[in-house]
Amino acid sequence: MVLKDIFQSDLVREIEESGNLKHFKAGETIVNMDSYIKNIPVVLSGSIKVIRTEEDGREILLYYLTPGESCIVSILSGMKNETSKIKAVVEEDADIMLIPADKAKEWVKKYPDWTEFIFDLYQKRFEELLDVVNSVAFQKIDTRLLHLIKQKVLLYKSKEISVTHQQLADELGITREATSRVLKQMEKEHLLILSRNKIELL
Structure with missing residues (x-):
């Protein structure tokens, strides 16, 4: 630019x-x-x-x-x-x-x-x-979390982003525990793949 x-x-x-x-x-x-x-x-x-x-x-x-x-x-x-x-x-x-x-x-x-x-x-x-x-x-945590991950995917121009659960929690103003729990549920639903300090959006 x-x-x-x-x-x-x-x-x-x-x-x-x-x-x-x-x-x-x-x-x-x-x-x-x-x-x-x-x-x-x-x-x-x-x-x-x-x-x-x-x-x-x-x-x-x-x-x-x-x-x-x-x-x-x-x-x-x-x-x-x-x-x-x-x-x-x-x-x-x-x-x-x-x-x-x-x-x-x-x-x-x-x-x-x-x-x-x-x-x-x-x-x-x-x-x-x-x-x-x-x-x-008005939105549930899972909706907010998925929206934030999609924002980062667009920002980094990559489906795999480097981010910790704590960073996501901080940006949404929620607890790390709630963030981790929702992310694991989203992984079970095959929306994403979790690895150490990385998330891949499917």
């Missing part, structure tokens, strides 16, 4: 001049809860998972960021100089363009395609958050 695939040439030039391209390894945290957003991430390769963490330590996955996307919560917090309400962790090794928050705010008035990019992100993330609310409120 290159910036010219998303933005017009004038904006691409400004992003390259003002931004800072960095490589992050899987597992690195790039945005922490309650921290001020000084730089807004635009994913060029790899992926990021955006998480909400509660005071008791429980987490729930909100959505993934893939190439060509940014975090709307980070954009809004950065432009308003407010602390982050989310945590962003690199899912796959990623190349990320870090854009100064003050530039992001300036470009809203200067570049229509940047404004359109923000509105498109807002709409997409709002729909995804509605899915999360619907999932937590």
